[in-house]
Amino acid sequence: MKENRIKDFSMFLITAVLCGLMLMTPAAGFGAGKTIVIGGSLPLTGAYAETGQWIEKGMRFWADEINTKGGLLGRPVEFKIYDDQSDVGKAVTFAEKVITVDKADLLFGGYPGTAARAVMPVAEKHKYVYVSMGGHMKSFLQGYTYSFGAPPLMGEWWYEGFFQWLATVPAEKRPQKAAVYTINNPVGLSLIDSIDRWTKKLNIKIVINEKYNAPLADATALIVKAKQSQCDILFANGFFPDGVTMMKAAKALDYNPKAIVQGIGSVVPAWVKELGKDGDYVFSGTVLSGQLKYPGNDKLNAYVKKTYNLNEYPLYFGFGYAWMQTLEQAVTGAKTLEQTKIRDWLKKNEVNTIAGSLTFDERGLPAPINFGTQLINGKVELISPKNIQTREPVYPKPAWEK
C-alpha cells in the first residue's frame, strides 16, 4: 500500500512536471526579426473543416501575393494558424495564445459564426482589431469597437438581393404561398429576418414556417407538407447536408415550386460538383463574387482555375482574401501595427476589397451588401441588383430533369 502511494505520488509529480515543461516551451522562434506575424485559429479538422480550409487558402493566396510585392510596411508576412478542431472553446484559447504568447502583430478572423461570436470579446478585451465575417447582426450589436465585418456574412441581409429582384416581377407572377424551413441555429434564425420583412411587403403568405434541428435525416415529410399546401416558393434556410437532403427529396417527390431559395449550403463548390443538374435554379445570396467588376476578382478567378480547376473562387476563399485585404489597407493606411490606430483608421477611412469599397459604421459594419444569385447550368449567376446582373434569372423554375 505504502509503495503504491509513493508510486502514485511520483506519477503525479511527473505529470505535473511534464505539463509545466510543455507550457514553458517557447512557441517556436518567430515574431523575431522583421516578419509580421498574423495569427488566429480556423477549423481545419472536424465539422467545419471544409470551410476553414477554404478560408486558409484564400489567406495564403493573399500572403504570397503581398510577400512578392515586398511585404506589409516593407516587412514579410507570416501566418500562425492553429487548428481549433471546430471547437468554440479552443478558438478562444488559441486567440489568447496568438495575442499573449505568440505576440502576433495582427489577428485574423475565424469561422463559424459561433466561434466569431466568442472570439470577438477576446479581441475587444485585448484591444486587437478583429476582421471577420462576424456572427450575424446580434454579434455586432454587443458594442465591440475592434471588430469589423469586412465583408460580413450577414444572415439578415442574405436574401436582400433575391427579394429586390422578386419585387420587380409583376405581382400576378410572384409566388403566393411560401414554405419556410429553417435550421435551428444562429445562421438559420438570422436568415428569417429578411423573409419576414419582404414577404409582408410583397404580399406573399407564409403558409409553413418551421424550424428543424440538425441533423436532418430525412426531408420527405417536409416536402410532402409543402407540396400539399401548394406552396409555390420554398425557403430552405440551412447548410449543405440538410440542403442536399431537401433538394433530393423535392426532386424525388416531384415537388416543383416556382422558386427554391437556399441558405448557405448552395454557396460551397461541392453543391454544384456533387448535385450537378439537380442543384440548378436555386436562388441564394452572396457578398462576394468573382463576377463582380471590382479589382482583384479576375486575379483570384485565374488562380482558382489554375489550382483547383474551379470557374470562380468559392465564397470562403474570397472571405479569407477580403479580410486580409482590409487588414492590409488598414495597416498601410495607419502606417503602424498599433491596434488602436489601425482601428481608428478603419473607422474613418474607406477600404477597397474584392467586395467593393467599404466604410464602417459604429458597429464595425459596412452598408448592407448583398447580391442575389441563382445557379444556372452549374454556374452562379448574379441576378440582382440590375447593374451587376450577369444573366436574367430563370423563373419560374423549370420542371425537374428526369
Place this chain on the structure above:
Amino acid sequence: MNKAYPVALAILVILLAAFPCIGPEVYYLSFMFSVFMYVILASSWNFIGGYGGYLSFGHAAFFGIGAFATAKLATMLQLPPMLTMLASIPAGGIAALVALIVGYPCLKIRGPYFSVVTLCFAFVVDLAVKNIEFLGGAEGLWLKFMDIPEKTSRTIMYEVMLLLMVVTLAVSWFLGRSRFGTGLTAIRSDEEVAETMAIPTAKLKIQAFVLSAFFPGVAGGLFAYYLGYIHADAVFSINISILIVLMAMFGGGGTWLGPIIGAVILTVVNEGLSTFAQAEIARIIYGALFIVVTIFMPNGIMDFFRKKGGKT
C-alpha cells in the same frame, strides 16, 4: 512517508495557486484553466463511472446545464460580472437537481443500457435548450465581461477553477477511502452481491450521481463566463461527453489519480500537437496515442505503474 504525502500535495497546490504571481501570459492561465476544468469533469465523472461502474455517456449535459443556468441567472437577475461567477454555484445545484430527477429512473438500468440512456438524455437536454427560448435558445447567450484588466480577470478565473478542482479532488480522495466509496466499488464488482451485503445500492448510486453532476455544473458556469458567449453546440457536444469518459478510463477509472492523469495528459498533448504539427497529422498522432497506450497498458496508465511498482 504517509505524512510527507499530504504535505507534498499541499505544496503542489500552493505552487499552482502562486503560478499567476510569476506573471505568465494570459494564454497560460487560460490553458491551465481548461486543464483544471477537464480534471474536474473527469474526476467527478469518476464518482459514478469509475467507482460505481455506471458509465455515463451524457455528462456534458450537466456541464452544459451549469453553463446555461449561470448565463441565464446572470441575465435574469442583472448580476454584475463578479457575482456571475458565484451564480455558477446555484447553477451547479440545478445540475445536481436534474441529476436527481433523471438519475432515479436511469440508475435502475445497468451496463451499456445505462450508457445509452445517458447519451439520449444529453441529446434531449441539448435540443430542449435549443428549442425553448427560456432555457437559452438556439441563438446562444452573451455574458457581460468584467471591467478590469484582462489579466486580472483571467487570474481570478484561474484561481476559482483551481479552488473548485481542489474541492473536487478532495471529495474524490475522500470517496476512495470512505465507506461510501467502498460501497460504490462493491456495486461495480457485483451489484447483486452488494445488495445481499445490505449495502443500500440505490441510495449510494443516486448520491454518487448527484455529486458527480454538481461539480461539472459549477465548472460549466465558470466556462460560460470564460467564453463570454455560449452556444449549446459548444457545451453540450457529444465529443465532450466522450472525452470525459476517455480521460477517466485512459488514466484508470476507479482511482482518484487516474482521471487526473488522463485529463492532464490528453489536454496537454492535444494542445501541444495543434501547436507543433499540421492539422490532420496532429489528429492522427493524437489518435495513435490512444492505440499505443491501450495496447501497452490495457488496464489504464495507473494500473500499469502500480504493477511496475509492485514488481520492483
Place this chain on the structure above:
Amino acid sequence: MDAVLIIQSLISGIMMGMVYALLGVGFSLTWGVMHVIHISHAAFGLIGAYLSYSLLQYCGVDPVVSAAVSVPLLFITACGLYQLLIRPITRAQNIVMASMILTFGLAIILENIMALIWKADPRVLTPTYSSGALIAGPFYFQYPHLVGFGLSVLGITAIYLFLKKTYTGMAVRAAWQQPEAAQLYGVNLYRISMITFALAVSTAGAGGISLALLNSFEPHSHNLWLIYLFLVVIVGGVGNVIGTALAGLIIGVITGLSMAFLPFQWVNLVTFGLLMIFLIFRPHGLIKQEGM
C-alpha cells in the same frame, strides 16, 4: 392529419431505419461476441461510402456493384487490424473499456486519413437513379431509399443465415454463449473472433454505402452515424440480429410518425426522449432472450 403524409413519412422512416440497422448489426455482433465496443465501426462504414463514391466517380460503377468490391476489401483489412490491434487487448481486465479507448483512437485516425485522401468537402453519392422515385398511387418510393433498404435487408438476412446455417456461424454463436465449452469442442476462439470482427466491419461498409445513398457525407460524419447505430443496437438488444433489424424499424416508425404529427423542431427531441423512456421501461432492449 391526412393519411398520405403519415404513410409517406412512415415509408421513408422505415427505409431509413433499416439502413441504420444494417450499419448497426455488425457493431452489435462484435459487442456481443467479443465484448468489443467498436467505436470506429461507423468510420469503416464511411470508408465504404467513400470507396463507392470514388468508384462511381472515376469508373462509373454503381454503388451496389461497388459494394461487391469494397466489402471483401474491408473484410481483409479488418482481419489484419484484428491481429494487429484487437487481439492484443483481449488480455485486458475490462475489454469493453480498453476496446472503446483503442477504437476511439482508430476512429480519429481513420477520419483524418479520409480527410487527407478525399478532402473535407462534403460528398453526395449520385448514381443515375439518385433522385428518381417509384410512384405507387399517391406514394413515392425514392430509388436511393429503395436500394439502400434492399441492400440492408439483404445484408441482415445474410448475417442471420450465416449465424444460423453455417458451421462457422454456429461456432460464432457457441463462442459467444459458452466460450469454455466451445473451446473444448475445438473451436478456435481467436479465429472465430477474427471472422466476427471482419464480418462486422464488412457489413459496416455495406451499411455505409446504403446510408450514403440517403444523406451527404464528410470525413467527420461517422460521429453522427455512431449515435444512430448505438441506438439501434441497444434498443434491439446487444448481439441480437433480429432485434437490431426490429429496432431499426421502430426508430424509423418513431421518426416517421413524429415527422408527420409534430412540428419538425421537436422531432429529434421526441425521438431521443422516447428512446430514453423505452430503455427505462425495457432496459434489456426489445428481445430479452439471449442469442439471436
